[in-house]
Amino acid sequence: MSNAASAHSPLALSVLDLVPVRTGQTSAQAVTASLALVAAADRLGYRRYWFAEHHNMPAVASTTPPVLAAAAAARTARIRLGSGGVMLPNHSPLVVAEQFAALEAIAPGRIDLGLGRAPGSDPVITQLLRQSGTTSDVERFPEHVRDIAALLSPDGAALRFTSGSTYDVHATPAATSAPELWLLGSSDYSAQLAASLGLPYVFANHFSGSGLERALELYRTQFQPTEAQPRPRTFLTANVIAAPTTEEAEARALPNLRMTARLRTNRPLVPLETVEQSVAGAADFAGLGDTFMASARATWFVGTPGDVASELRVFAARHDVDEVMISPIAGAYEDEPLDAAAGRLQTLELLAAEVIPNSPGPS
Secondary structure: OOOOOOOOOOOEEEEEEOOEOEOOOOHHHHHHHHHHHHHHHHHHOOOEEEEOOOOOOOOEOOOOHHHHHHHHHOOOOOOEEEEEEEEHHHOOHHHHHHHHHHHHHHOOOOEEEEEEOOOOOOHHHHHHHOOOHHHHOHHHHHHHHHHHHHHHOOOOEEEEOOOOOEEEEOOOOOOOOOOEEEEEEOOHHHHHHHHHHOOOEEEOOOOOOOOHHHHHHHHHHHOOOOOOOOOOOEEEEEEEEEOOOHHHHHHHHHHHHHHHHHHHOOOOOOOEOOHHHHHHOHHHHOOHHHHHHHHHHOOOEEEOHHHHHHHHHHHHHHOOOOEEEEEEOOOOOOOOOOOOOHHHHHHHHHHHHHHOOOOOOOO
16 A cells, blocks of 8 residues: 555644743743643644654753653543654663553553664763663664564563573563554665665654655665565654744744754754744844755745645655654744743644644634
């Protein structure tokens, strides 16, 4: 069965959350806002909700996907939950397997384990995260992916000693189901590895749209079928903002556009600005900063719900997928509550009304 989509065929929507932290907002308030968002996504009919892994960033509170997924599981009933993704070189494969086996026990049949090999932070933090011997060896990433798949299976894994004896290892004592394993990436390497292992694959288009077509072609043409995954399976991520007017949507895009410029020009990172702060600082990024913002904006989906929904359908059809995972990056106005994400919630509600059949709409 192909996962092709036409501009008029059904399109599943999912959500990627970095748990953004804006000016004046505490980590607790940011997490509260995201947990309210995942409850809304569950009610609105989104397919899955993943938390990213980033470290030591003033504007991002999503440092531990399994912890956030556990909290989300307590507030949802239907939606799939997981990581987008766990940066495997930062962690022991056994610990990752145990965490997601526990999540599978908490929410059976609703857990996704997305794995990546990027650091998720700067070189200093990477060194702190990877003080764990051979588990931090990026070159062993394929081996560690296989280890996790084995550890999560009901049969577990077996260590073989030179003496010929074996030692059984299980991520959880009596599993009856396992999380679905996904490989994430934005390069040829990740696409080819997912294909060789017969795993579902997600291209991080929200992070880097460069090389998308080639990565998908490599994945699909080199895919090695398995019993669990007989055919290639993929979807794409995208930065999205929907608002009642184009003007509001573009205004809510400014804080993240300016954060992109900060990252690309190596300026000190700060909490996400409000819309008002972004407007007031419009002259800060003249020249190269403006170029980076324009380049980023060209790949985002920003506008009224009808326009954004139409663009997403065309995007999905062009790349032969039937699911798009949106990163709702709408910024906030200064008078909006700190323990909520009005712009991001608005994006989910407006798009659900346009794309998801029988979505109940705002509560």
